[in-house]
Amino acid sequence: MHSEILKYDAIHRHMESHLFFDPAKSGKRPGILVFPEAFGLSDHTKEKAQRLAELGYVTLANDLFGEGKTVSSMDEVMGFVGPMMQDPLQTRLYAEAGLKALLARPEVDSSKIAAIGYCFGGTVSLELARSGCDIKGAAGFHSGLGTTRPEDAKNIKGKVLVCIGADDPMIGPELRQTFTDEMTAAKVDWQMHLYGNTVHSFTNKTADSAGMPQAIRYSAEADRRSWNSLVDFLEEIFA
Numbered sequence: 233m234h235s236e237i238l239k240y241d242a243i244h245r246h247m248e249s250h251l252f253f254d255p256a257k258s259g260k261r262p263g264i265l266v267f268p269e270a271f272g273l274s275d276h277t278k279e280k281a282q283r284l285a286e287l288g289y290v291t292l293a294n295d296l297f298g299e300g301k302t303v304s305s306m307d308e309v310m311g312f313v314g315p316m317m318q319d320p321l322q323t324r325l326y327a328e329a330g331l332k333a334l335l336a337r338p339e340v341d342s343s344k345i346a347a348i349g350y351c352f353g354g355t356v357s358l359e360l361a362r363s364g365c366d367i368k369g370a371a372g373f374h375s376g377l378g379t380t381r382p383e384d385a386k387n388i389k390g391k392v393l394v395c396i397g398a399d400d401p402m403i404g405p406e407l408r409q410t411f412t413d414e415m416t417a418a419k420v421d422w423q424m425h426l427y428g429n430t431v432h433s434f435t436n437k438t439a440d441s442a443g444m445p446q447a448i449r450y451s452a453e454a455d456r457r458s459w460n461s462l463v464d465f466l467e468e469i470f471a
Contacts, residue, residue: 242329245298267353272302
């Protein structure tokens with residue numbers, strides 16, 4: 233597996249994202265942006281990106297804070313992510329910079345691009361879709377669903393998949409219904425998969441270290457099921 237650090241600028245920061253692809257494969261391949269959780273580009277995000285590359289895609293695990301930095305406190309997270317959530321246009325600029333860097337790669341088929349993400353990274357993927365960028369699909373896992381610009385859902389060109397823990401206290405029934413209404417009103421081809429007895433961060437094997445099992449907890453079953461849903465989704469949108 234080929235891996236390299238791809239450097240570019242986004243929202244006044246020097247990004248150091250990780251690119252993965254199988255050098256044994258020839259020709260252009262679909263490209264996938266993989267956006268991280270709110271604490272930055274972790275091993276979790278890179279592991280997901282590498283697994284997708286093993287399936288034949290070119291993947292970019294996106295830096296968030298710049299220079300490959302990760303943070304450990306909610307104060308640091310909200311100091312950076314909070315304003316982006318209030319201003320989706322900033323989130324989209326960040327995502328579009330990663331998209332531009334991925335599209336510049338000679339291995340990538342520019343007509344076949346998807347964006348996926350985890351937690352805040354899922355929000356980023358959805359905002360990139362709402363921006364009207366020509367991507368085939370956007371997927372979010374334990375993803376923030378809300379936006380201050382729901383009217384922009386009419387710009388979505390590709391399909392949408394979100395995978396959510398049914399007991400996630402951060403993404404409750406009201407937020408899910410609002411998202412459902414937004415996607416339906418915009419006539420988006422969308423799916424929402426709910427996993428019972430599952431809370432936030434269910435794809436992240438380190439989630440239990442937070443010591444908040446009622447809110448943040450890994451689930452091997454939901455991780456496996458959502459991964460299989462993603463594989464099927466990608467095969468569909470790139471067919």
